[in-house]
Amino acid sequence: xxxxxxxxxxxxxxxxxxxxxxxxxxxxxxxxxxxxxxxxxxxxxxxxxxxxxxxxxxxxxxxxxxxxxxxxx
Numbered sequence: 335x336x337x338x339x340x341x342x343x344x345x346x347x348x349x350x351x352x353x354x355x356x357x358x359x360x361x362x363x364x365x366x367x368x369x370x371x372x373x374x375x376x377x378x379x380x381x382x383x384x385x386x387x388x389x390x391x392x393x394x395x396x397x398x399x400x401x402x403x404x405x406x407x
Contacts, residue, residue, distance in 0.1 A: 335350065336348050336349050338354065372390070375387055375388065
């Protein structure tokens with residue numbers, strides 16, 4: 335059912351299998367799937383001005399070019 339002090343609804347503040355941390359909250363199911371970079375995609379759509387889908391290699395190339403383009407070193 336969870337753990338920790340109860341919230342305003344009388345339920346535990348922490349969901350089952352989660353723990354309190356003083357660092358940034360980390361939610362980990364313990365499952366780390368293997369996703370081949372050749373098939374990895376990130377799709378941003380919905381209420382956005384310009385929906386797009388990025389592949390692993392495309393996103394890595396564009397982030398590097400943006401970084402080097404804005405570098406002042």
